[in-house]
Amino acid sequence: MPNSKRPRVTLPLGASHAVLLTPATIMIVLFMIVPIVLAAYLSFTDWDGLTPNPQSVGWDNYTRLLHDADVGHAAIVTLIVTVVGTLACNAAGLGLALLLNRPGRLNTVLRAVVFYPYVIGPIIIGFLWSAILGANGAIAHVFSNAGHSPLPFLSDPTWAIGSIVAVVVWSQFGVNVVLYLAGLQTVPPALHEAARVDGAGRWQTFRSVTWPMLAPSVTVNLVLVLVGLLRVYEIVLALTGGGPAGRTNTFAFLILSESFRANHLGYGAAQAITLMVVIAALALGLTALRRRAEDAVTA
Amino acid sequence: MTKLLKALAALVMLVPGYLLVVNAFKSQDDITRSPFGIPFDRLSLDHLGAALSNPDFAITKAYVVTALFAVAVNVLSLAVSAPAAYVIARGTRLRHRTLLGLFLVGLFIPSQVLVIPVIYVLKYLGLMGTVTGFLLYETTLTLPVSMFLYVAYIKTLPRELDEAARVDGAGPIVTFWRVILPLMRPAVATAVVLHTIGVWTDFVNPQIILGPGSSLYTVTTSVYAAIGRYSTDFTVVYPNLLMAVAPVLVFFVLLQRNIVSGLTAGATKG
Structure with a gap:
């Protein structure tokens, strides 16, 4: 038989699938699902990290969380950073994408220029900006050399929150530019052509052609920034260290610093679970809300 | 204007x-x-030289350590996620969709917060403070994005390829290895770009899992250690930051196009 193949040992189909699926499944279960379940369990206990048998305390950790002034303050800071940051990143991202949505060498260079912070990473960005905005930093010296008193970018609580938002937007909106540019590529030029023939102006074309066609891009960008900003940690650590006096603690920052002050790990777990639930709920809620806008495009 | x-x-x-x-x-x-x-x-060049030769936090060693971590995470991530993505992408049953959902939940989990309960798991396994433990967790964090990209990509490959391989007597493992994996190059390139940047810029996980005790510093943790104490001595701050950033900027200039397309695919595929 010229066509004969050498005999092969083949596993039954189910076993082959199991071989292919198992390693990844074990990893995600062991390092994501189990830790989350564990944290959820610990959040209902008074575990201090030392005693072998954590005692159940019911919802105590969660009610304590509601009345904790530090948590409340961190939640407000996180809310401000997230809301303002998400809006600013998307406005700046879409705005610049519209300006850059034309082939050309200069536009390619500028696209690279706006998103290089992405490869530098938040901890380095935080240090760099603290060297610029700090009490002893570059801008302060420019002011004092000119005989003015320096602005309290990082030393006044309100200014410091503003600085965090500004640095976060500076470091993230380049990604939005790139994603909105990709979204703009999907708008068929024929539609713009048709709008122009119908005598629509620039704003009208944007309002009734570009914007609705961009709906899926807007969803992706909103969810991405939102999820990213709710967990802002490294920039805060390097820029303000949560200061002055804990006034710029974000929720993620609070959780990480609390958890290592030990002794109340159950409480730390309750904070962690709360943040995870909030992020998941907002991401899913926003996606569901945006589906209407997206359906309008495809309909 | x-x-x-x-x-x-x-x-x-x-x-x-x-x-x-x-x-x-x-x-x-x-x-x-x-x-x-x-x-x-x-x-x-004195201050750059001083940053380079700082005996406490040798930045050149940190380059090597971080680069090796990035390679290890990428290899491990591909090795576990591509086969699983193949089965899930070709599967039609509820359990395949459920499993994919399980991976995609990871996209919304803040790794900085997840790491705290992960410490207990690593301690239980005796892997806390070890390179193995760090690499396993760091790789797990790449799986949601990898699965997202790979499943979407494999779905674009015609099923006829699988059928032809089956007619030739190949089981799923051989089909994956000989037919599907070689075709996955573009998706793998995207994932590698994203994960390399992810590992290089990660600070929280190496800081917490490897810790100062392990004496293994990545670029970010060594910069943190170097600057932490001397944040007002700008002849320490700027050179250290520049040393940390220089390799990624070279990488960025060379691969700018791939990073842009990787980012776009990473956020919108599927």
Whole structure:
């Protein structure tokens, strides 16, 4: 038989699938699902990290969380950073994408220029900006050399929150530019052509052609920034260290610093679970809300 | 107007980078007296040299360590996620969709917060403070994005390929290895770009899992250690930041196009 193949040992189909699926499944279960379940369990206990048998305390950790002034303050800071940051990143991202949505060498260079912070990473960005905005930093010296008193970018609580938002937007909106540019590529030029023939102006074309066609891009960008900003940690650590006096603690920052002050790990777990639930709920809620806008495009 | 806005955006983005580069070559005196100036006759490589040869946190060693971590995470991530993505992408049953959902939940889990309960799991396994433990967790964090990309990509490959392989007597494992994996190159390239940047810029996980006790520093943790104590000595701050950033900027300039397309695919595929 010229066509004969050498005999092969083949596993039954189910076993082959199991071989292919198992390693990844074990990893995600062991390092994501189990830790989350564990944290959820610990959040209902008074575990201090030392005693072998954590005692159940019911919802105590969660009610304590509601009345904790530090948590409340961190939640407000996180809310401000997230809301303002998400809006600013998307406005700046879409705005610049519209300006850059034309082939050309200069536009390619500028696209690279706006998103290089992405490869530098938040901890380095935080240090760099603290060297610029700090009490002893570059801008302060420019002011004092000119005989003015320096602005309290990082030393006044309100200014410091503003600085965090500004640095976060500076470091993230380049990604939005790139994603909105990709979204703009999907708008068929024929539609713009048709709008122009119908005598629509620039704003009208944007309002009734570009914007609705961009709906899926807007969803992706909103969810991405939102999820990213709710967990802002490294920039805060390097820029303000949560200061002055804990006034710029974000929720993620609070959780990480609390958890290592030990002794109340159950409480730390309750904070962690709360943040995870909030992020998941907002991401899913926003996606569901945006589906209407997206359906309008495809309909 | 358009030109003005573009110029403004470029200025805002580039000034911090300019300060980072220029001040790495200046003395403390020159930095504070004129942060934006370039004193051409007094520029020196001494401070960069000092950052390079700092015995406590050897940045050159950190480069090697971080690069090896990035390679290990990428290899491990591909090895576990591509086969699983193949079965899930070809599967039609509820359990396949459920499993995919399980992976995609990871996209919304903040790794900085997840790491705390992960510590207990690693301690239980005896892997806390070890490279193995760090690599396993760091790789797990890449799986959601990998699965997202790979499943979407494999779905675009015609099923006829699988059928032809089956007619030739190949089981799923051989089909994956010989037929599907070689075709996955573009998706793998995207994942590698994203994960490499992810590992290189990650700070929380190496800081917490490897910790100062392991004496293994990545670029970010060594910069944190080097700067932490001397944040007002700008002849320490700027050179260290520049050393940390230099390799990624080279990587960025060379691979800019791939990073842009990787980012886009990473956020929108599927």
